[in-house]
Amino acid sequence: MSAKRLSRRDFLKVASAGAAMAFLAACQTQPGPDPAVDDDPGPGDVLPADDTFEIVHWAEGIMDPDNTNADDYKPYVDQVHEVFREKFPNATVTAVNMGWDEALRQNLVTALLGGTAPDVIVGENFFQQYGDLGALMPVDDYIQDIKDNLIPGTYAASVTGGQTYGVNQFTGCFGFERNPNVIEAAGLDPSEPPETWDDLLYEAEVITEAGNGEFYGYTLQGPVGFSVGGIFRVAVYLKQASAEIQQEDGYPWFDNPATIPVLEFLRNINEFTPPGLTFNPDEGQVYSQLFLGVSAYQICGSWHVNWAKESGLDNAMYSGVPIPRDGRPASVVVGNVINAVLSGSRYPEASAEWITSFTDDRVQDLVNPIYGRMPSTRSALTRLQPTATEADQAFINELLTADLGILPQWRKDPQRLWTIYNDMLTGVLSTNSPIDGLVGQAQQQADDVMES
Amino acid sequence: MAITVPASGAPAERKRGLRGARRRETLEAWIILTPILLYFSIFFLFPVIANFYISFTRWNGIRGRPEWIGLTNYLRYFRPPYTMIITNTLLFAGFVLVFQTALAFLIAVLLNQEVRGRGLYRALFYVPTLTAAAVTAQVAFAFISPYDGVLNAALKMLGQNIVIWTINANWMRAFIIIYSIWRGVGGPIVLFLAALQGIHREVYEAAMVDGASGWDMLWYITAPLLKPMVIFVMITGMIGSFQIFEAVLLMSGGGPANRTNVMLLQIYNDAFVNTNMGLASAGSMVMAILLLGFSITNMRIMSRGQVAKD
Numbered sequence: 001m002s003a004k005r006l007s008r009r010d011f012l013k014v015a016s017a018g019a020a021m022a023f024l025a026a027c028q029t030q031p032g033p034d035p036a037v038d039d040d041p042g043p044g045d046v047l048p049a050d051d052t053f054e055i056v057h058w059a060e061g062i063m064d065p066d067n068t069n070a071d072d073y074k075p076y077v078d079q080v081h082e083v084f085r086e087k088f089p090n091a092t093v094t095a096v097n098m099g100w101d102e103a104l105r106q107n108l109v110t111a112l113l114g115g116t117a118p119d120v121i122v123g124e125n126f127f128q129q130y131g132d133l134g135a136l137m138p139v140d141d142y143i144q145d146i147k148d149n150l151i152p153g154t155y156a157a158s159v160t161g162g163q164t165y166g167v168n169q170f171t172g173c174f175g176f177e178r179n180p181n182v183i184e185a186a187g188l189d190p191s192e193p194p195e196t197w198d199d200l201l202y203e204a205e206v207i208t209e210a211g212n213g214e215f216y217g218y219t220l221q222g223p224v225g226f227s228v229g230g231i232f233r234v235a236v237y238l239k240q241a242s243a244e245i246q247q248e249d250g251y252p253w254f255d256n257p258a259t260i261p262v263l264e265f266l267r268n269i270n271e272f273t274p275p276g277l278t279f280n281p282d283e284g285q286v287y288s289q290l291f292l293g294v295s296a297y298q299i300c301g302s303w304h305v306n307w308a309k310e311s312g313l314d315n316a317m318y319s320g321v322p323i324p325r326d327g328r329p330a331s332v333v334v335g336n337v338i339n340a341v342l343s344g345s346r347y348p349e350a351s352a353e354w355i356t357s358f359t360d361d362r363v364q365d366l367v368n369p370i371y372g373r374m375p376s377t378r379s380a381l382t383r384l385q386p387t388a389t390e391a392d393q394a395f396i397n398e399l400l401t402a403d404l405g406i407l408p409q410w411r412k413d414p415q416r417l418w419t420i421y422n423d424m425l426t427g428v429l430s431t432n433s434p435i436d437g438l439v440g441q442a443q444q445q446a447d448d449v450m451e452s
Numbered sequence: 453m454a455i456t457v458p459a460s461g462a463p464a465e466r467k468r469g470l471r472g473a474r475r476r477e478t479l480e481a482w483i484i485l486t487p488i489l490l491y492f493s494i495f496f497l498f499p500v501i502a503n504f505y506i507s508f509t510r511w512n513g514i515r516g517r518p519e520w521i522g523l524t525n526y527l528r529y530f531r532p533p534y535t536m537i538i539t540n541t542l543l544f545a546g547f548v549l550v551f552q553t554a555l556a557f558l559i560a561v562l563l564n565q566e567v568r569g570r571g572l573y574r575a576l577f578y579v580p581t582l583t584a585a586a587v588t589a590q591v592a593f594a595f596i597s598p599y600d601g602v603l604n605a606a607l608k609m610l611g612q613n614i615v616i617w618t619i620n621a622n623w624m625r626a627f628i629i630i631y632s633i634w635r636g637v638g639g640p641i642v643l644f645l646a647a648l649q650g651i652h653r654e655v656y657e658a659a660m661v662d663g664a665s666g667w668d669m670l671w672y673i674t675a676p677l678l679k680p681m682v683i684f685v686m687i688t689g690m691i692g693s694f695q696i697f698e699a700v701l702l703m704s705g706g707g708p709a710n711r712t713n714v715m716l717l718q719i720y721n722d723a724f725v726n727t728n729m730g731l732a733s734a735g736s737m738v739m740a741i742l743l744l745g746f747s748i749t750n751m752r753i754m755s756r757g758q759v760a761k762d
Contacts, residue, residue, distance in 0.1 A: 102725070105724055109513055109514065109724050109727065110714070112514050112515075113513055129705055129727070133515050133516075133727070134515050135514045135515050223707075224618070224705055224707065225704065225707040226706070226707075226721075226725075274599065275599075275614055276597075276598035276599040276600075276604060276614050276616060277598075277599045277618055279598045279616045280597060280599040281593075281618065281619050285600075285732065286599075343515075412725045412726070413728070414726065415721040415722075416533070416726065419707065419710060423707065423708060425710075425734040426619050426707075426708055430616065448532070452531070
């Protein structure tokens with residue numbers, strides 16, 4: 001076989017042509033939604049009448065066809081698509097799991113900068129900020145007819161400037177969990193949960209003394225960096241005491257005098273927690289101590305019911321969170337999954353209809369049986385109530401009757417503001433410094449952030 | 453490529469041929485360089501220029517166009533908490549650089565000896581460098597976990613009260629430095645080992661004949677001959693030390709009270725959590741300027757003796 005030698009010049013020609021082609025290929029426009037960085041993208045793009053079209057949804061894990069439990073979730077996922085197809089038979093929706101919280105936000109910012117953002121985005125805590133920036137499309141017109149059936153706390157995190165930017169997919173809220181074995185071991189009756197903070201403090205003290213280093217009265221998740229895990233639970237107590245840390249205009253209100261009794265309560269209850277556990281950054285390890293018999297009481301999310309059983313605690317008990325003397329029953333939504341339409345969506349109308357499909361009764365009724373989470377419409381919760389387990393009843397009751405709050409949504413520098421609040425909480429829980437001084441200092445720092 | 457010049461002919465013709473050959477060479481050079489120049493421009497030069505421009509603007513990166521605000525973003529780096537963040541970065545970088553380089557040098561000298569299991573030791577020191585930061589941070593955190601960490605277990609065994617390491621700024625700073633040194637020392641060890649193996653044995657043998665002690669040989673032979681490698685390790689180490697990110701993110705989240713927060717983490721948070729691309733870009737520029745300044749100073753100081761000797 002004769003091999004023809006390639007001259008250096010020919011090689012250069014071929015190489016440069018190849019490089020140029022590769023460069024051109026790399027520079028060609030990628031398929032995907034229009035960039036959301038345009039000044040006035042707005043809805044109103046022409047909706048294909050006959051042609052099929054695709055909506056891209058950065059969705060919660062359950063929607064992802066690559067999910068390892070996709071077969072289990074299929075009935076729910078199929079039902080949502082079926083409801084949507086009734087409105088848009090030519091549309092397909094591609095669900096992609098792009099992570100949650102920090103990872104999701106990082107991916108979203110990158111995609112918006114790169115012009116590859118999806119049509120619909122899932123989330124929990126950043127919609128007010130993005131709504132104010134004009135990155136989301138208001139959906140008030142699309143939820144007008146169903147609004148009365150939605151639990152207000154479940155979409156409150158997407159309401160800003162008088163407009164609603166998101167629709168809830170499913171939700172959860174905080175309740176109160178107790179390990180009856182530990183309570184009994186301390187000589188107390190586990191069948192009646194503490195009703196007030198005073199009851200809780202008393203029982204936690206009795207249990208801790210009886211435990212003598214073996215078990216303790218309470219689990220408290222403390223602050224770490226700018227993580228909001230601990231603040232989520234603190235927010236329940238703040239809500240019960242009507243002690244807001246954010247003013248109506250969104251400005252931080254860390255020195256609200258109404259918060260001081262709450263912080264005093266936290267300082268006191270922290271005395272009855274396993275040593276070192278409060279500041280453990282591993283949330284899973286913090287809350288599993290109750291299942292292991294190290295702790296008697298804790299605030300819990302609705303997912304704790306299964307978690308306790310899987311951890312070997314079959315008789316965990318659930319109730320509403322104890323309230324302060326002059327307080328009111330209140331809770332905070334958590335695991336609260338909201339979907340919103342990006343203002344740069346190619347198909348805004350269809351996208352808005354897609355996210356409202358999740359509120360259809362047929363879909364909502366499958367949330368709890370398929371995924372173990374809580375539906376977010378009154379009708380679905382009411383239908384679920386009679387057949388739900390005793391444990392789930394406590395959470396359904398909270399969702400239907402308690403005043404449901406959300407975590408404050410900072411419009412500016414959320415990381416710096418949560419860091420300040422967490423540092424203040426650290427001071428409360430680890431020193432004896434006067435609390436009014438600590439909150440005053442935190443307010444001063446927050447003012448500096450807001451003025452910068 | 454060899455240039456063929458006609459052996460005979462008129463000078464003007466020869467000149468033309470020479471010029472033509474030069475033009476061809478230039479053209480070929482550009483063709484060869486074009487792909488890499490394009491790559492460099494798209495992925496390095498353009499982002500740096502864009503970053504420089506954005507650093508003078510207010511821009512959320514989500515919507516709208518950047519709005520020119522002059523030096524405002526840079527001025528924020530002169531106010532808290534950014535002053536503390538820069539201080540932390542310098543502190544971590546300084547400690548990690550000095551101790552990591554010194555430790556790597558000493559370990560490399562030891563690993564260069566004829567000892568049994570030398571290959572195994574060499575591999576072991578490199579394992580933390582090869583392992584993902586998320587894993588090594590978990591391992592390190594197992595020591596300082598406030599609830600069931602190794603250190604608190606030891607304190608309990610000794611009948612002492614436990615310490616909440618994570619809310620003590622000084623302890624957390626120390627842990628982050630120790631962790632970073634442990635994780636990063638493998639790279640410099642390999643580089644120092646390679647350099648040590650390049651020193652001829654005859655040099656040491658001659659010194660021994662002259663009565664030099666082990667310390668003399670280390671100080672007067674090994675150290676000076678490794679100087680170019682020390683410069684390289686110091687500069688790359690400095691850049692690496694300034695880029696401490698995972699250790700802080702995974703172990704302290706920047707807390708308590710920003711006392712362990714570093715520039716890279718804050719740049720990330722400003723960009724992706726606080727949606728302030730202008731401030732994040734200014735942070736990147738400040739970091740680049742600091743790194744450039746330190747690298748030039750380092751090179752000058754370290755090469756001063758070298759140049760004099762040359």
